[in-house]
Amino acid sequence: MDPSKPATAPYADWNPGEKSVMDPQPPRYQDYNATYNPPPGGYPNWSGFPQGQPYGALYGQPYQGSYQCGPAVTVQPAVYVTSNPQSEPLPDYLGYSIFTMLCCCFPLGVAALIYSIKTQDANRAGHRAEAEKFSALAHNLNYIGLRIGVVVIGFSIFLTMYFTLSVRS
Numbered sequence: 001m002d003p004s005k006p007a008t009a010p011y012a013d014w015n016p017g018e019k020s021v022m023d024p025q026p027p028r029y030q031d032y033n034a035t036y037n038p039p040p041g042g043y044p045n046w047s048g049f050p051q052g053q054p055y056g057a058l059y060g061q062p063y064q065g066s067y068q069c070g071p072a073v074t075v076q077p078a079v080y081v082t083s084n085p086q087s088e089p090l091p092d093y094l095g096y097s098i099f100t101m102l103c104c105c106f107p108l109g110v111a112a113l114i115y116s117i118k119t120q121d122a123n124r125a126g127h128r129a130e131a132e133k134f135s136a137l138a139h140n141l142n143y144i145g146l147r148i149g150v151v152v153i154g155f156s157i158f159l160t161m162y163f164t165l166s167v168r169s
Contacts, residue, residue: 083125083126083127084126085123085124085125085126086123086126086128086131089123089131090119090123090128090131090132090135091119091135091139092116092117092119092120092123092135092138093112093116093119093135093138093139093142094113094116094117094120096112096116096138096139096142096146097109097112097113097115097116097138097141097142098113099146100112100141100142100145100146100149101113101145103149104145104146104148104149104150104152104153105144105145105146105148105149105152107145108141108142108144108145108148109141109142109145111141112138112141112142112145113138115134115135115137115138115141116134116138118130118134119131119134119135119138122134
C-alpha cells in the first residue's frame, strides 16, 4: 500500500469495469426431491400416537395404548406471592422532607426525601419492618435538618442585625 495515497483509495491494479468477484449467473437449479429417498417403512413413530392415526384423531378421547416417548413429566403450576399494601401505612414525612430540603438544610433534606420515598415503597409492598426503619430515619433526618436550618437562619439574622446596628452607631 502506498503511504502517499489515502487509505480509501482503490488498489493500483483495480479496474472498475472488471468484476471478477461476482458470478454473472446464479447457480443452476437442483431438484432436491429427485435425489431424496425416504427410509424404507417410513419414519419412526415419535409422536406417541398409534401408527397410521393422523395427529389429533384421538382428540377428546382417552388414549388406550402406552406412550412411546418416555416417562411423563409433571409440571408444577407457578406460584406468585404478592403482598398487599398495608391497611394503616406508616407516615412517610414527604412534605416535611421537601420543606427541610428547600428551606433549612439541603443535604439532610435530600437524604430525608430519599428515605421518605423508600418508606412509601415499603408501605405499598407491605413490608412493615422496612417501612418503620425508613420512616424513623426520614423523621430523624428531617428533625436534625430543621434544627440546623433554624440555628443557621437565626444566627444569620442575628449577625445581620448586629452589623446593621453597629454601622449606624
